[in-house]
Amino acid sequence: MSDRREFRDLASPEEAREAVDGLDIAPEPETVPLDAARDRVLAERIDAAIDVPGFDRASMDGYAVRARDTFGADEADPKTLSVAGVVHAGEEPDVTVEPGTAAEISTGAVLPPGADAVVMVERTTETDDGVDVRTAVAPGDHVMLAGADIAAGARALGPGTRLTAREIGLLSALGVDEVPVRGRPRVGILSTGDELVRPGDALDSAAGQIYDVNSYALATAVEEAGGDPVLYPHAGDDFDEMERLLREAADECDLVLSSGSTSASAVDVIYRVIEERGDLRLHGVAIKPGKPMLVGTIGDSAYVGLPGYPVSALTIFRTFVAPALRDAAGLPAPETAVVTGRMAVEERYGEGRRRLLPAGLVEDGAGTTLVYPVDKGSGATTSLVDADGFVDVPAGTDYLADGEAVEVTLFSPAVRPPTLLGMGEDDPLLSRLLDEIDRPRYLPVGTAEGLRRLGDGVPDLAVVAGPVDAEPDATDIGGWTREWGLVVTEASDVTSLSDLVDDSVRFVNRDGGSGLRRSLDDSLDALADERGVGRAALTEAIEGYELTAKAHESPARKVRNGDADAGLGLRATATKLGLGFVPLGTQSVRVLAAPDRREKPSVADFESILDDLEARTDGLDGFDPR
Amino acid sequence: MSDRREFRDLASPEEAREAVDGLDIAPEPETVPLDAARDRVLAERIDAAIDVPGFDRASMDGYAVRARDTFGADEADPKTLSVAGVVHAGEEPDVTVEPGTAAEISTGAVLPPGADAVVMVERTTETDDGVDVRTAVAPGDHVMLAGADIAAGARALGPGTRLTAREIGLLSALGVDEVPVRGRPRVGILSTGDELVRPGDALDSAAGQIYDVNSYALATAVEEAGGDPVLYPHAGDDFDEMERLLREAADECDLVLSSGSTSASAVDVIYRVIEERGDLRLHGVAIKPGKPMLVGTIGDSAYVGLPGYPVSALTIFRTFVAPALRDAAGLPAPETAVVTGRMAVEERYGEGRRRLLPAGLVEDGAGTTLVYPVDKGSGATTSLVDADGFVDVPAGTDYLADGEAVEVTLFSPAVRPPTLLGMGEDDPLLSRLLDEIDRPRYLPVGTAEGLRRLGDGVPDLAVVAGPVDAEPDATDIGGWTREWGLVVTEASDVTSLSDLVDDSVRFVNRDGGSGLRRSLDDSLDALADERGVGRAALTEAIEGYELTAKAHESPARKVRNGDADAGLGLRATATKLGLGFVPLGTQSVRVLAAPDRREKPSVADFESILDDLEARTDGLDGFDPR
Structure with missing residues (x-):
């Protein structure tokens, strides 16, 4: 497996940054129509080619006059001028203002010939003879002279200017309808790996297929960094096809990104193409996540190979590639936003690499920002959205202490941490209620883990289903009840818990930390008591008791798919999926607020939502406000 | 002139805001492909429809094993397992892991049937008999269970989520290829007024035509606020056509914006359409710039009428319309960035309306942010880009004192004030040199005004051409010389300054504050001395001596266009425009730094550019490093 062999000699992050910055990915400038120029960057200075305005322009409604005809005029002693004509906007004057005359003007x-000033209409009175002017004006009053806004030949906008509505306005005034702008680097994106399927296509999970996350995520990240992404067809692990696509992408793009294949042979293909047509400049970087990284050239194109896992691929992209792309596109370095907070928990490390630790943020009751690590393990995609930024942990750090001050670099300055952080049981009514809160974050870690983390002081709320062993130090701000039991096929013979034990029923359980599992185990204890046996005697008789799923719908879905006969679940789920249901009980779902977070506005909002659940349980069978 | 009559009763800014917020401009949600979903806003919650991963997945390269087969293994005492086969990513396992066996896995x-854990390849050794496992693993080690990332039925993203690369990644993982998003409000933009010409079309300045600034600038501003702009053809002041377009736009759009016409009849057309098909809710707002503003409905569409001047139109749009658009598009309120600074000069007011004063920012030598008003008069478009934001000056304020602390709301959080602020003479070499500085701002106010404002402590640099009356308290950091004289047609008979006085030559002068004009006047003084007359005797004999232009190329351009026979200008300009040149002298151009700004990095950068002008004067006839 050559990738293990090859990645032994890791470059430092600084070397990796230099290697990427040393690539030539700057495209040629281009010309775009004005109405497509938003957010583009000027490639060269724009000088005014015309005077703006192009003529001496009246800047008020009133009368164009010869200023000296008004000298001495005031309210008490107006000067009377005869009106020689009218000039409207957008027409060539057909009148000349001779001494003693004026022209009505919009x-x-x-400004008509002869006139050198305008008197505001408010300071005039129409008379039978013409117009009485009740004020004196100086030459140039209420007139914008030709070129006074900007004159032909003057510097209007400098190279490197980013075009917003204001600059587009100035370019419009200059009559510019085609704008020379910096090119957007064309970035080819190849995903390799037989297991990848494009979103929207059918997935064969049994064959280990997964949806291709990196293609669209990287394309979006490329756009965010000012590049123009080009998705190439998925090559699988067909090496000839992969080689052909690499060459094609290198011919067509300024930069080629590949990601995804974990197979050694795929990496070998990439090596061969780079060796034949370019050079390899860097191989592997000492940063986590992200170790596998290639930097080089293929023909005239730059090449960067990214790790396959989405969090790793986006981290390497953001850290090393995006700055180079922005630079090539002429965009300023992105504003970074750094938030200082305190670690909510201790975090220990067993390895020496520099680490960009994905982290979530939450404000405690005193307004202090708490930082908690988000790590669902390699390959998890939910950590993409469960984190707000990352903590840059230097190489050799053994641990971050609970309460230690750390700096979190937000993924973008626009990232705003969630207003409400909840953890605990997953529940369909809860999902609905969260929709009513602005920017909540809920981690469905189960009842037991939710309580543990509430005890650690991390979330604002824990959502707890069923009985608990020890009542936590927390405030119950509301809740509901839900009917639970066995979700079965419509035609199932299962009618009770005993059938699970006594018949040959393929069962799917929930994981140990969930409230549903706890209620099932309590019922099994009761049944064991009834029969005078230990619980183990029953659980060992249940086919699939150890087969657990992590979410409330998962067991029911296995039943619907024919992979099981019965699953632990909710009546609402059975109704939703059109399955049968064997009721085993009703359990309470309670929302518990951390004692110091009662005053947080989002907690108060959620409490008032919980106070009025009547209409919100519509369509959820077996759910009742308590 | 009905607009003057109608706008007498002005609404307060708060009433205007309420009137716009009360309009219904929210479009229907729509569905977009995943690759077009960047920056869109989810219209509804997305629950996972599948388990991710969809199978128990190996998270390391190594061997799939039954964990209990490894119990007790360590480096000293490995367990040997026979290798039953290989499983690659993307294929269905064709092997079952029986007790005592393992399968190589990528x-x-x-995870193949029978296996419940993976041993990392680094803790194994291939042997002739199979594989030696040198560590014990627990069930689940190095395996990501089906649904462990996110389970089918679980809440993935909430409504209102803005889609960045991270959310697009998660949606990809879920196989979502079509995304329900909030609609972008469709905003029709009509510009009215006979004088307007679309950029790119020919302009007849003599007929008072100007380029239409508002259409493209508003379209860009609409995009920035999350709307989808639709430009309607320019109706001029053809009232039937204007009425037809208004009705068409109202049928097709969520919001119609009009701007531009200053004629009373055009406003009457708009009134008529609103009266027939909708209602008028507000008319005129007490804010400057921006008084003329209409709010109402036309059929099912909302309608806002904006002032015609670009700065006014964009101010009203930004203040009242953009927040409502963002809200309708589901975008969060924009982040505002407010900078506190000190007024660099006094600013007096003669009128009581609340005022949004466009302001520029500059840092003084001590790092204090100075704020200076940017006001080139009604209708100027350069003030669009010469300001960084605005100071909200309450109604009834008489003045802002020099040194008074004020808050400047930046036009956007991305606005970064210029690194270098210069004022003074305009000059073609200077334009080039500024291109080498990142984000400079240069206001070509002329030598005299540049010196005055340097004295006021506003700019970092003043650029001074020709002789000055009093040497300012400033440091000369470099400069050059330029040859000046009369720019004439190739066939001209003019060969000296005397010809200007003695012959019938149509001349174009520069304005009084420019260095070129000062040098001309000094030469005229010398000629007058020679002839034993006063200067006035000469200037009165020059046809066009009082006809002045504001920029260095303007007089020459009038010569080229046949509107004049001679213009005051530079040899470089004559060469550039292919015209003849009568040299009258050489003048120095000096760059003067404010004493407290010498240490600003941009000033130091500019000084080093000035130290090496040799190559930079290439192609500029008559320019020499001094």
């Missing part, structure tokens, strides 16, 4: 109209 | 591959 804002924006051309 | 990261990402399906």
Whole structure:
């Protein structure tokens, strides 16, 4: 397995940054129409090619006059001028203002020959003879002279200017309808690996297929960094096809990104293409997540190979590739936003690499920002959205202490931490209620783990289903009850818990930390008591008791798919999926607030939602406000 | 002129905000492909429809084993297992792991039946008999169970989530290829007024035509606020056509914006359409810039009428319309960035309306942010880009004192004030040199005004051409010389300054504050001395001496266009425009730094550019490093 052999000699993050910065990915400038120029970057200076305005322009409604004809005029002693004509905006004056005359004029109209000022209409009175001017004006009053806004030949906008509505406005005024802008680096994206399927296509999980996360996520990240992504067809592990696509992408793009294949042979293909047509400049970087990384060239194109796991691929992209892309696109270095907080828990490390630790943020009751690590293990995609940024942990760090001050670099300055952080049991009514809160985050870690982390002081709320061993130090702010039992096929013969034990029923359980599992185990204890045996005697007789699923719908879905005969679940789920249901009981779901978070606005909002559940349980069978 | 009559009763800014917020501009949700979902906002909650991963997945390269077969294994005493086969990523296992056996497995591959854990390859040794396992593993080690990342039925993303690369990644993992998103409000943009011409089309300045600034600038601003702009053809002041377009836009859009016409009849058309098909809710707002503003409905569409001047139109849009658009698009309120600074100059007001004063920012030598008003008069478009934000000045404020602390709301959080602020003479070499500085701002106010404002402590640099009356308290950091004279047609008979006085030559002068004008006047003084007359005797004899232009190329351009026979200008300009040149002298251009700004990095950068002008004067005739 050559990738293990090859990645032994890791480059430092600084070397990796230099290697990527040393690639030439700057595209040629291009010309775009003005209405497509938003957010583009000027490739060169724009000088005004015309005077703006192009003529001496009236800046008020009123009368164009010869200023000296008004000298001495005031409210008490107006000067009377005869009216020689009218000038509207957008027409060439057909009148000349001779001494003793005036021309009615609209804002924006051309000052007629002879006139050198405008008197505001408010300071005039129409008379039978013409117009009485009740104020004196100086030459140039209420007139914008030709070129006074910007004159032909003057510097209007410098190279490197990013075009917003304001700059587009100025370019419009100059009559510019085609704008020379920095090119957007064209970035080819190849995903390799036989296991990958494009979203929208059918997935064969039994054959180990997974959806291709990196293609669309990287394409979006490329756009965010000012590049123009091009998705190439998925090559699988067909090496000839992979080689052909690599060459094609290198011919067509400024930069080629590949990611995904974990197979040694795929890496060998990439090596061969790079060796034949370019050079390999760096191989592996000492950072976590992200170790596997290739930097080199293929023909005239730059090449960066990214790790396959999405969190790793996006981290390497963000850290090393995005800055180079922005630079090539002429965009300024992104604003980074750094938040200082305190570790909510201790975090220990067994390995020496520098680490970009994905982290979530939550504010405690005193307004202190708490930082908790988000790590669902290699390959998890939910950590993409469960984190707000990362803590840069230097190489050799053994641990971050509970309460230690750390800096979190947000994924973007626009990231705003969730207003409400909950952890605990998953539940369909809870999902609905969260929709009513602005930017909540809920981690469905189960009842037991939710309570543990509430005790650690991390979440605002824990959601607890069924009985608990020890009542936590927390405030019950509301809840509901839900009917639980066995979700079965419509035609099932299963009618009770005993059937699970006594008949040959393929069962799917929930994991140990869930409230549903706890209620099932309590019922099994009762049945064991009834029969005068130990619980183990019953659980060993249940086919699949050890086969657990992590979410409330999962066992029922296995039943619907024909992979099981009965699953632990909710009546609401059976109704939703059109399955049968064997009721075993009703359990309470309680929302517990951390004692110091009662005053958080989002907790108060959630409490008032919980106070009025009547209409919100509509369509959820077996759910009742308590 | 009905607009003057109508706008007498002005609404407060708060009433205007309420009136716009009360309009219904929210579009229907829509469905977009995943690769077009960047920056869109989820219209509804997305629950996982599948387990991710969809199977128990190896998270390391190594061997799939039954954990209990490894119990007791360590480095000293490995357990030997026979190898039953190989499982690669993306294939269905064709092997079952029986007791005493293992299967080689790649990261990402399906855990084969029988196995419940993976041993990392680093803790194994291939042997002739199979594989030696040098560590014990527990069930589940190095395996990501089906649904452990996210389980079918679980809440994945909430409504209102803005989609970045991270969310697109999670949606990919769920196989979602079509995303329900909030609609983007469709915003029709109509510009009215006979004088407007679309950028790119020919302009007849003599007929008072100007380029239409508002259409493209508003379209860009609409996009920035999350809307989808639709430009309607320009209706001029053809009232039937304007009425037809208003009705069409109202039928097709969620919101119609009009701007531009200053004619009373155009406003009357808008009134008529609103009266017939909708209602008028507000008319005129007490804010400057921006007084003329209409809010109402036309059929099912909302309608806002904006002022015609670009700065006013964009201010009203930004203040009242953009927040409502963002809200309708489901976007969060924009982050505002407010900078506190000190007024660099006094600013007096003669009128009581609340005012959004466009302001520029500059840092003084001590790092204090100075704020200076940017006001080139009604209708100027350069103030769009010469300001960084605005100061909200309450109604009734008489003045802002020099040194007074004020808050400047930046146009967007991404606005970064210029690194270097210069004012003074305009000059073609200077334009080039500024291109080498990151984000400079240069206001070509002329030599005299540049010196005055340097004295006020506003700019970092003043650029001064020709002689000055009093040497300012400033440091000369470099400069050059430029040859000046009369720019004439190739066939011109003009060969000296005397010809200007003595012959019938149509001349174009520069304005009084420019260095070129000062040098011309000094030469005229010398000629007058020679002839024993006063200067006035000469200037009165020059046809066009009082006809001044604001920028260095303008007089030459009038010569090229046949509107004049001679213009005050530079030899470089004559060469550039292919015109003749009568040299009258050489003048120095000096760059003067404010004493407290010498240490600013941008000033130091500029000084080093000035130290090496040799190559930079290439192609500029008559320019020499001094």
